[in-house]
């Protein structure tokens with residue numbers, strides 16, 4: 001059908017298409033970068049000191065982290081395609097943002113993820129197998145948020161920003177923040193996407209954390225898309241600039257640069273630890289795969305955009321740097337590749353062996369203090385259920 | 391025109407399109423409703439044909455979606471808001487309860503609120519948390535809102551248009567796991583159209599009555615078919631009523647049925663405490679007290695958060711649970 005009332009969208013001109021591609025592929029002059037897409041070190045006197053300790057061994061470790069989480073991600077994606085998971089949320093392309101941020105955390109820090117932070121989970125010591133339950137439908141998160149200092153995934157967009165702020169307020173109320181607390185003070189980090197920045201909860205988190213000087217780093221992975229909606233559906237200004245209006249600092253970092261992300265996040269956490277929080281970090285990156293395995297990006301974005309971003313791959317630039325600057329041998333890369341295959345095989349075997357949850361699970365842990373009403377409901381159902389098994 | 395076989399998703403899409411063609415004040419707004427056509431493709435093609443000013447890919451904020459729809463309605467528009475999944479309506483709940491539901495009352499009728507909030511609801515699609523909930527009671531409990539649920543493609547096609555034509559706010563629940571179910575729809579055949587706020591008897595029977603809405607309607611019909619053809623024993627004939635409207639409830643057909651059958655099983659996927667099913671049970675015992683041969687029974691989800699999807703086949707009322715309740719009712 002032709003346009004009703006003449007509102008049909010005109011096709012964009014080639015110039016508009018190219019301008020649009022540029023806008024989403026380039027972070028602008030404020031972008032903090034320490035490793036270029038070509039694998040060359042970029043000087044940045046402000047943030048370099050924060051990764052002065054990153055020697056070749058530590059760089060190797062960051063590389064290994066990224067390769068392993070990508071491999072686990074691809075395996076989980078394949079498991080979904082093979083019907084072993086009902087859905088998977090890929091992190092492809094966001095490895096540097098997540099490993100950089102995750103490795104910046106100290107053990108005493110607390111992290112609040114959204115639902116895509118498989119790389120941060122890895123850094124918190126959560127084995128990729130532990131993520132599977134959510135996506136296979138056996139649990140809502142299998143790890144202990146207290147023990148791992150990694151909260152459960154939050155799917156309702158933005159909710160966790162207020163929760164993280166409250167947690168950080170508690171860190172401050174407990175006297176864990178302040179001048180004397182350099183290395184031992186605590187901070188909180190909260191992950192969310194570019195789309196989430198429109199939610200009231202995120203704005204309220206900004207307001208609360210500012211008013212209570214909460215030691216929280218808001219870590220926004222701007223992967224350019226909220227499902228089918230590009231960034232301009234959410235904002236007129238670059239996201240990191242929003243912090244200013246709330247009275248704290250905002251930094252845009254190259255989210256495909258693991259060194260820069262590590263440096264900026266270490267700095268931001270330290271600001272928080274010493275009482276100068278909150279801080280907003282916008283990690284400028286790209287969602288290289290679909291939003292989830294249920295999504296079809298060909299309906300709303302150009303393949304060319306992905307091609308542009310492939311040139312900025314977060315893992316490749318570290319590999320090139322290791323080879324060119326440190327003369328890294330092929331043996332190392334082969335070892336990491338082999339290790340990643342072992343991880344993938346273990347993930348797969350674990351997934352296939354996961355038992356179906358028992359109906360008891362429906363009723364368990366609804367309340368801290370059991371409810372007689374619910375207990376009766378459970379008993380009645382389980383009796384009914386077992387009548388089929390006989 | 392003639393009939394064609396159509397899914398519920400496509401029926402809703404056609405219904406939206408028809409409403410938009412009829413009235414230029416009808417807007418569609420929500421997350422990913424434009425180019426993508428919504429995650430369930432209910433708004434597929436509408437942005438292309440009606441343009442960005444009538445199909446709004448909004449920023450990601452449900453309070454914003456509902457709150458601006460309220461403003462647009464004050465200005466004379468008829469917004470149709472899409473909430474992507476049931477569990478994501480809550481950031482918008484404040485605007486729904488505080489403004490959408492009350493403006494007509496507060497303005498003494500001067501301000502109309504012809505807003506439709508479409509919510510895909512219920513489980514059964516193996517989804518992660520917050521994607522499978524049945525929050526209808528939280529809306530049916532709010533005075534000022536009207537709440538309906540469609541149960542088949544033909545009703546979906548007509549009900550969405552009627553909801554858009556309604557001058558009151560309508561919370562429109564769509565049973566997401568039935569989006570792909572098909573039926574014959576003849577868009578020119580108005581003989582099948584019921585007023586929006588009416589329940590519909592789908593199958594007649596004399597032994598007991600099943601009343602439900604939304605996703606369990608298909609299950610109730612299957613249960614009735616199974617009971618009617620039951621192996622060797624004397625068949626049980628179940629009357630099946632699709633409530634369709636949860637607020638206001640239209641229980642006249644249920645009373646009429648229960649006065650004949652003497653037995654009622656209310657089926658719903660939502661938790662049972664303080665639910666729509668509870669309201670139906672209370673009203674039926676009040677109005678049909680002397681006709682009842684057994685207490686009104688409920689087959690519902692449990693009073694727990696929606697479980698991990700690996701347990702959902704136990705959570706969602708199925709044919710066996712419905713027939714077991716029917717047996718209990720008959721044996722009373």
Ligand SMILES: Cc1ncc(C[n+]2csc(CCOP(=O)(O)OP(=O)(O)O)c2C)c(N)n1
Pocket residue numbers: 116155156157192193194195196197223225226227287291421450452474478481
């Ligand atoms: C409150 C709420 N509304 C809608 C959704 C559905 N939804 C899931 S992810 C998503 C887009 C999120 O985009 P963004 O914040 O940029 O994060 P990304 O997924 O790109 O990492 C939407 C709309 C949701 N999960 N929660």
